[in-house]
Amino acid sequence: KGPVKIGFITDMSGVYSSLDGPGGTAAIKMAIHDFGGSVLGRKIELVTFDHQSKADLAAAKAKEFFSQDGVDMLIGGTNSGAMLAIEPLAAQYKKPFIVIGAGASTIVGKQCNGYTSLYAYNTTALARVTAGAVIKHGGRSWYFLTADYAFGKALEVDATKVVEADGGKVLGHVMAPLGASNFSSYMLQAQASGADVLALANAGGDAANSIKQATQFGVTKKMKLAGLLLFITDIHSVGLPAAQGLYLTAPWYWNLNAESRAWSKRFYAQMNAMPSFSQAGDYSAALSYLKAVKAAGTTDGAKVMAELHKMKVNDMFIHNGSMRPSGLMIHDMYLMQVKTPAESKEPWDYYNVVQTVPGNEAFGPAAAYGCPLDK
Amino acid sequence: MSPTPVHDAVVRAPGIDPGHHSPASVEAVALHIRDLHAWYGDSHVLHGVNLTIKSGETICLLGRNGAGRTTTLRAVMGLTSARTGSISVFGKEVIGLPRHHVARLGVGYCPEERGIFASLTTQENFLLPPDVPARFEGLSIDEIHELFPNLKERARSPGTRLSGGEQQMLAVARIFRTGARLLLLDEISEGLAPVIVQALGRAIKELKKRGFSVLLAEQNFRFSANLADRFYVMERGKIVLEIDRSELSDKQAELKELLGV
Amino acid sequence: MTEIFGVPVSLLLGQLLLGLLNGTTYAMLSLGLAVIFGLMDEVNFAHGAFFMMGAMFAWMGGQYFHLSFWWMLLLAPLLVGLVGLLVERLMLRRLRGMDPIYGLLLTFGLALLIEGLFRTFFGVSGSPYNPPELLSGVLNLGFMYLPLYYVFAMVASVVVCFGTWLLIERTKLGSYLRAGTENPSLVQAFGINFPLLVMLTFAFGSALAGLAGVLSAPIVQVSPLMGSNLIIVVFAIVVIGGMGSVMGAIVSGLALGVIEALAKVVYAPISSTVVFILMAVVLTVRPAGLFGKEK
Amino acid sequence: MIASQKSSHTKASHGSGAGAPILRAHKLGKKFSGFAAVEGVDLGVAEGSIHALVGPNGAGKTTCFNLLSKFLEPSAGDIFFRERNITRMRPADVARLGMVRSFQISATFPQMTLLENVRVVLQRAAGLAHQFWMPARALTRLDQEALRFLDMVGLSGQAGQLASSLPYGHKRALELATTLAMDPQLLLLDEPTQGLGHEDVEQVTELIRRVAQGRTVLMVEHNMSVISKICDRVTVMQRGQVLAEGSYDEVSRNPEVITAYMGDAEEGIHA
Amino acid sequence: MSWRSKAQLSTMWLILLLAVAAPWLGMYPVLGMRIMSFALFACAFNLMAGYTGLISFGHAALFGGAGYVTGLALTSWGWPTPAGIMFGVFVALVIGLAMGVLAVRRYGIYFSMVTLALAQIVYFYCLQADFTGGEDGLQGIPRGTLFGLSLQSDRVMYYVMLVVFVASWWFIRRIVRSPFGQILQAVRENEPRAISLGYRVNRYKLGMFLLSAGFAGLAGAMKAVIMGFETLTDVHWSTSGMVILLTLVGGLGTDLGPILGAVIITVLEEKMGAIGHFLEHITGVHWFASLNDNVSMINGAIFVLCVLLFRRGIVGTFNARWGGARAASG
Ligand SMILES: Nc1ncnc2c1ncn2[C@@H]1O[C@H](COP(=O)(O)OP(=O)(O)OP(=O)(O)O)[C@@H](O)[C@H]1O
Ligand SMILES: Nc1ncnc2c1ncn2[C@@H]1O[C@H](COP(=O)(O)OP(=O)(O)OP(=O)(O)O)[C@@H](O)[C@H]1O
Numbered sequence A: 001k002g003p004v005k006i007g008f009i010t011d012m013s014g015v016y017s018s019l020d021g022p023g024g025t026a027a028i029k030m031a032i033h034d035f036g037g038s039v040l041g042r043k044i045e046l047v048t049f050d051h052q053s054k055a056d057l058a059a060a061k062a063k064e065f066f067s068q069d070g071v072d073m074l075i076g077g078t079n080s081g082a083m084l085a086i087e088p089l090a091a092q093y094k095k096p097f098i099v100i101g102a103g104a105s106t107i108v109g110k111q112c113n114g115y116t117s118l119y120a121y122n123t124t125a126l127a128r129v130t131a132g133a134v135i136k137h138g139g140r141s142w143y144f145l146t147a148d149y150a151f152g153k154a155l156e157v158d159a160t161k162v163v164e165a166d167g168g169k170v171l172g173h174v175m176a177p178l179g180a181s182n183f184s185s186y187m188l189q190a191q192a193s194g195a196d197v198l199a200l201a202n203a204g205g206d207a208a209n210s211i212k213q214a215t216q217f218g219v220t221k222k223m224k225l226a227g228l229l230l231f232i233t234d235i236h237s238v239g240l241p242a243a244q245g246l247y248l249t250a251p252w253y254w255n256l257n258a259e260s261r262a263w264s265k266r267f268y269a270q271m272n273a274m275p276s277f278s279q280a281g282d283y284s285a286a287l288s289y290l291k292a293v294k295a296a297g298t299t300d301g302a303k304v305m306a307e308l309h310k311m312k313v314n315d316m317f318i319h320n321g322s323m324r325p326s327g328l329m330i331h332d333m334y335l336m337q338v339k340t341p342a343e344s345k346e347p348w349d350y351y352n353v354v355q356t357v358p359g360n361e362a363f364g365p366a367a368a369y370g371c372p373l374d375k
Numbered sequence B: 001m002s003p004t005p006v007h008d009a010v011v012r013a014p015g016i017d018p019g020h021h022s023p024a025s026v027e028a029v030a031l032h033i034r035d036l037h038a039w040y041g042d043s044h045v046l047h048g049v050n051l052t053i054k055s056g057e058t059i060c061l062l063g064r065n066g067a068g069r070t071t072t073l074r075a076v077m078g079l080t081s082a083r084t085g086s087i088s089v090f091g092k093e094v095i096g097l098p099r100h101h102v103a104r105l106g107v108g109y110c111p112e113e114r115g116i117f118a119s120l121t122t123q124e125n126f127l128l129p130p131d132v133p134a135r136f137e138g139l140s141i142d143e144i145h146e147l148f149p150n151l152k153e154r155a156r157s158p159g160t161r162l163s164g165g166e167q168q169m170l171a172v173a174r175i176f177r178t179g180a181r182l183l184l185l186d187e188i189s190e191g192l193a194p195v196i197v198q199a200l201g202r203a204i205k206e207l208k209k210r211g212f213s214v215l216l217a218e219q220n221f222r223f224s225a226n227l228a229d230r231f232y233v234m235e236r237g238k239i240v241l242e243i244d245r246s247e248l249s250d251k252q253a254e255l256k257e258l259l260g261v
Numbered sequence C: 001m002t003e004i005f006g007v008p009v010s011l012l013l014g015q016l017l018l019g020l021l022n023g024t025t026y027a028m029l030s031l032g033l034a035v036i037f038g039l040m041d042e043v044n045f046a047h048g049a050f051f052m053m054g055a056m057f058a059w060m061g062g063q064y065f066h067l068s069f070w071w072m073l074l075l076a077p078l079l080v081g082l083v084g085l086l087v088e089r090l091m092l093r094r095l096r097g098m099d100p101i102y103g104l105l106l107t108f109g110l111a112l113l114i115e116g117l118f119r120t121f122f123g124v125s126g127s128p129y130n131p132p133e134l135l136s137g138v139l140n141l142g143f144m145y146l147p148l149y150y151v152f153a154m155v156a157s158v159v160v161c162f163g164t165w166l167l168i169e170r171t172k173l174g175s176y177l178r179a180g181t182e183n184p185s186l187v188q189a190f191g192i193n194f195p196l197l198v199m200l201t202f203a204f205g206s207a208l209a210g211l212a213g214v215l216s217a218p219i220v221q222v223s224p225l226m227g228s229n230l231i232i233v234v235f236a237i238v239v240i241g242g243m244g245s246v247m248g249a250i251v252s253g254l255a256l257g258v259i260e261a262l263a264k265v266v267y268a269p270i271s272s273t274v275v276f277i278l279m280a281v282v283l284t285v286r287p288a289g290l291f292g293k294e295k
Numbered sequence D: 001m002i003a004s005q006k007s008s009h010t011k012a013s014h015g016s017g018a019g020a021p022i023l024r025a026h027k028l029g030k031k032f033s034g035f036a037a038v039e040g041v042d043l044g045v046a047e048g049s050i051h052a053l054v055g056p057n058g059a060g061k062t063t064c065f066n067l068l069s070k071f072l073e074p075s076a077g078d079i080f081f082r083e084r085n086i087t088r089m090r091p092a093d094v095a096r097l098g099m100v101r102s103f104q105i106s107a108t109f110p111q112m113t114l115l116e117n118v119r120v121v122l123q124r125a126a127g128l129a130h131q132f133w134m135p136a137r138a139l140t141r142l143d144q145e146a147l148r149f150l151d152m153v154g155l156s157g158q159a160g161q162l163a164s165s166l167p168y169g170h171k172r173a174l175e176l177a178t179t180l181a182m183d184p185q186l187l188l189l190d191e192p193t194q195g196l197g198h199e200d201v202e203q204v205t206e207l208i209r210r211v212a213q214g215r216t217v218l219m220v221e222h223n224m225s226v227i228s229k230i231c232d233r234v235t236v237m238q239r240g241q242v243l244a245e246g247s248y249d250e251v252s253r254n255p256e257v258i259t260a261y262m263g264d265a266e267e268g269i270h271a
Numbered sequence E: 001m002s003w004r005s006k007a008q009l010s011t012m013w014l015i016l017l018l019a020v021a022a023p024w025l026g027m028y029p030v031l032g033m034r035i036m037s038f039a040l041f042a043c044a045f046n047l048m049a050g051y052t053g054l055i056s057f058g059h060a061a062l063f064g065g066a067g068y069v070t071g072l073a074l075t076s077w078g079w080p081t082p083a084g085i086m087f088g089v090f091v092a093l094v095i096g097l098a099m100g101v102l103a104v105r106r107y108g109i110y111f112s113m114v115t116l117a118l119a120q121i122v123y124f125y126c127l128q129a130d131f132t133g134g135e136d137g138l139q140g141i142p143r144g145t146l147f148g149l150s151l152q153s154d155r156v157m158y159y160v161m162l163v164v165f166v167a168s169w170w171f172i173r174r175i176v177r178s179p180f181g182q183i184l185q186a187v188r189e190n191e192p193r194a195i196s197l198g199y200r201v202n203r204y205k206l207g208m209f210l211l212s213a214g215f216a217g218l219a220g221a222m223k224a225v226i227m228g229f230e231t232l233t234d235v236h237w238s239t240s241g242m243v244i245l246l247t248l249v250g251g252l253g254t255d256l257g258p259i260l261g262a263v264i265i266t267v268l269e270e271k272m273g274a275i276g277h278f279l280e281h282i283t284g285v286h287w288f289a290s291l292n293d294n295v296s297m298i299n300g301a302i303f304v305l306c307v308l309l310f311r312r313g314i315v316g317t318f319n320a321r322w323g324g325a326r327a328a329s330g
């Protein structure tokens, strides 16, 4: 029999490539290596593809992977549009599909299909944890800077629910178009609102620019900043002087404990950057899959998925992990606060862990997702 | 290598045969063209042109439509896509020279299509060509305005908003101003009212008095007949006939055959 | 507190001020495009990439050579200008005399290529670039705090814009360039070294983009992608101003900044498209743009 | 000689006999940002005549022409075509009424064959202009007619050639053929002999005379010999206004016209 | 019949034969369908660009716009597939009308920039509107049935697309040579003259823009049905750039060029990784392996090379080299 093939489809060159991209490939290779390079007596092989953030390319390739190239499972990277487009194919070809880099909650919502797993995080959890924890730390009135499209609005809705449930108040919001490089005018509006917290319901370059300009306009002197979807690469690119004090949520951080540090050092040696949580997630997903294959004694999609659902996951990346029937991996999440430049001891030493939030609390009740498999 | 043989019908006055003439003094010859071939893309238009203009001389190139008169002037200015042979301007070889160096030798070119710039006003068009180094005393701006009163009146109007004839005047005026001492003028009487054509004729005579050398490419034989010292007739990219002013009446028959005048 | 459109006046004032700042960036970018377009009939799609390069060079200068902002303010535009010069000399020159659309397509490809190159080497997430010590303060205007650097960037842009305008509209050089746009070979036949002029103009237009990039670097995140979306807005501005009109580019750039700022407070969802809508309106009324001449 | 025979009597009388002129301008005026290029021009072109518009450079002839053919909007006055007010019509519509103009530069479709050049005109009349669903061969039924027009100008032999390959004089002839194909009642020609050699001038003059049979022609021309040969009536303009009008013989003797336009008869270069 | 048109005809038949047989020769049907939708899109673009000389930089708005509304009609409103596609085409026509009315009054690069800017309005609308799902895209568009035939199978869908494509291509080819096409050629060559001959040229250009918009819409609608989703990529300006690239590589203003261009660029985009590995393998240069990660950069390079060295595109160059004097089409 031929090798066991793992596919990896992500954005290798576009906007999100620093989050995942080539670093993700390296991480998966590390997993294969750590697993011993073979399973069930078959070699393990990795095939990758750059979807350039184009869903149609991603879907067409996934289909080809499954139907012609004999790929046994697929790890999905960034861009939720692309991941959602691949999702039905996983069910059609009965192959496990583990999504890491994309965080759209809808992946395990109405679309769920038993073969797809949302493994590392989702936007709901990020928003919920940040909102819940920041309120506990004294931010009672909120103002949102929201990216003016579906995803930004969803982040705002998720966070608003928690803020209001926990007795906080939302004073207003401003919608900024995607890719608006100058956010200074929104900063004026945020300042004028008089709220305690400025929540950034945006991502990537937009979030980085908002943080930078919030600092320049002195917003951070009176308001706390809370990022609803921020990655360590964003903090790295903004720099600590601007980002210090900011709250954000992550499923993992390289400097979390000895195990994560050890793994990250290995990663750093190859990539010359500390891993983001999605890259760590890629590693963990590949590893979990291989463990499941070993346990099931087959690469048959249905059987491996059943094994994954049964497994308790605890590794370098996931703590207290278990998978809901919808495919959503439930595990601990962490509220982080960005260190001041003085606190930071070494490059990439950016976060203080403020609070650990247990999985079920972080991800919220299954009912809210609307996946039929969750009953 | 001998120059490309010319048409049988050619009758040359021995003294000014460009083939045998070698300029004694550099400055005595304004333009000396030997065996000039020129191309537009793949089409070979000039097939060995030989002509000479002595300093202070006015000569006229005649020929039917498409004979190659315009192309000869363009080849001198380096505006054809390829050219071979030799062109010397005041003793300096220009083939191989970058385009913008030719004018600096003291050549003024008035193109057939006038070349008025739409985005410049009349005045800007007028003042556009830089003065030539070692310039001759050309017509002063006042003299030019007297010659072409329209230009003064319409000075602020965009160049291409001028009437057809006014554009022609502008194209000529612009060259007269620079002090270039060899003028290559292509169909300058075209589209001008008879009064203006007459005035233009007087202006050229005046320039000649001041020592300018002029090469006219003209359709309008009557106009050039009064001005030129010598005539060359072109046909299919070659000079086929050379006539001195004094021989004009003798050569009527040949001219008629070649030009239909 | 007094209000207009349901917005406090002080906030409105602040917005207008910031709009004006954005406007100066727009103005400088569209000016560079207009210089190149108006004088050479070429649309430089790589203008956004040049803008990005200006900012990236500034950042690289600081990162690798420890050169100060002030040095880079001088060097980065020069470097970008040099790139522009090479692009003109080695590529665009071969397209002279052909349909200008080829120039547009070439520079479009170039934009992809340049962006791709920077992305491979520097990733996409961007880097911070801080304003110089001297300008890192904040100005208290009473109704708002304005970072000192913003004031500097604004003033610098306005000065450069009007300097350029003077150079082009009020000097002989400008008339050579405008004439050469229409009929380069004739201008050469008049004894003007037009190819050299073109090369320098292109370099100058590119350098303007580079300068806008350096000036923006301390304001926004410096990243290889920073120019690609901006360029289309700037295209629209140039169309509104009347393509090729230097004054049009400056005025409509500034105006657009302000209008966008107003849109943000009045009806935010429209702020990203207001420039395009405005363009559509202007085109129906004046097809050649506000300052453009009908050809 | 033929020209002088044909002149005056028959045509002029026919024109006046028909009563109202085919084209009439009333107090026509055009200002360009303050500059009056044409001012208070009254002009009547008699049906069936060849009418020339002459005058010094910048007198406003081309502007007048553009106003009449509606390529410019008049700032004052009215234009009537067969007593129908066309002052506010669009150029394409004016062309459809049967008033067709030529350009100072030759106007052909260079990358199309001569046949196609003429066919393009016939297509509109035949109602075959917007049928995007029809195959190319639908057009072949216009070929006969197109050839007929090419034949009129002596170009039917080259029907399959590209227009760009023609020498200058033939391009003008082709342009005339396409213009004729529009079945114009009034032809507006702007300096039709400009840039032509002597033989071509004669050819084109002859051609104009031939096509003027049964049509009216209004032309701008500086070449006095052409005018004297074929024109029935001449209007002289100066500084945007009409200076004189009459037959060639009349106006060419008018002292005002001589100083303003013709100049010294001795030097009479164009004659 | 000349040698050249014979060669052309046989090329056409060969391509068609290949296309019919492709799924049986191991070509992957989804790839084939993607190629065909891009080829149709490129043909539509070429109709405007190649035959009026007006290069639109805003065709993505028509392509993606139609894709979104077709998706909306099929998912949210439950329309039958053909109705949804027609609706997509209709909306493309409406967008095309709005864009065209403004744009056809301008020439050359002005036209390009105006179309680009107008397309951005559509892009931002699609970005902000709720039904498009933002970055998630509009997912789960059902293929449905066509005259009772289920389109679920890729093979069936492939042949349906092939029929749509061939019919459209044939029709586009016919438009170019139709009486209408003749007038447009005349307009392109000498616009003032066309006006003076009584043609209202802007109407003709607008007409062509609409035809082009309709086919671009058809391509977008078909693609949405084929892929089962629609995302922002299709309305983004980079897609407008890509369709220009396809057409340019194949040969602007030729019949077969857009098809060839679509095949080459689409395959390149998808197989870049494999090509890179192959190159790495034979040359031993590791850098080639990273080709996969830089497709847009490579597209940029192709653009530059094409414009500098290869302006006529593949088919255009072929025609110029081996064709008759009149290399109008091929
Ligand atoms: N740009 C060009 N490309 C190709 N052929 C050209 C070009 N310009 C001119 N020719 C050809 O070159 C020949 C000579 O043209 P040229 O313009 O020199 O003639 P000319 O004697 O000036 O006649 P005219 O009376 O028409 O001005 C003609 O046959 C013409 O068709
Ligand atoms: N669009 C315009 N804007 C400004 N001035 C104009 C415009 N068109 C023409 N003029 C001016 O109006 C006057 C008349 O021009 P017109 O072209 O009618 O002259 P013309 O009689 O045809 O002369 P020519 O015999 O030289 O062709 C000229 O002085 C010209 O400068």
Ligand SMILES: [Mg+2]
Pocket (backbone or CB within 6 Å): B069, B070, B071, B112, B186, B187, B217
């Ligand atoms: Mg000539």
Ligand SMILES: [Mg+2]
Pocket (backbone or CB within 6 Å): B163, B164, B165, D061, D062, D063, D220
């Ligand atoms: Mg005129």
